[in-house]
Amino acid sequence: MSDTSGLHDHLGYWLRRLSDEVHSRFESELSRHDVTVSQWGVMISVHHGHDTTKAVAAHMDIDPGAVSRLVDRLVVKGLIRREPDPASRRTVRLVLTDQGQALVPVLAELADRNDAHYFGSLDAGQRRQLEEWIRRLVGQTHPAPPPDTA
Secondary structure, X not given: OOOOOOHHHOHXXXXXXXXXXXXXXXXXXXXXXXXXXHHHHHHHHHHOOOOOHHHHHHHHOOOHHHHHHHHHHHHHOOOEEEEEEOOEEEEEEEEEOHXXXXXXXXXXHHHHHHHHHHHOOOOHHHHHHHHHHHHHHHHHHOOOOOOOOO
């Protein structure tokens, strides 16, 4: 027997387990609509007004190249299209297609149900507190993404 802490003694272990479970269940639900969690992130970001690759990347806190590849896949699926920006020849806007716009509320409901499955036992105050703690911890270990400028 060792007095060294064990695997289950580490909060990081439990956070990873929870994250893996939340992600895996949501991925399974989204797969019925041929969308991944990352693609869903792009779609909901565009839906909420982040309409350039740069803006989506900043909002999701991921590399713009990764967003571009995700958009490529969503274009092939007919869920997003790229449009030139009439105000700037160098800017390309991301727009949900009619099919994408129709799918967003369906996927948002799946996201809400997934959250309820894992966090529904928390009352509103507990949920806000948990989110605040997580945001604070992430903010202490990871710099905030740059503000949306596009």
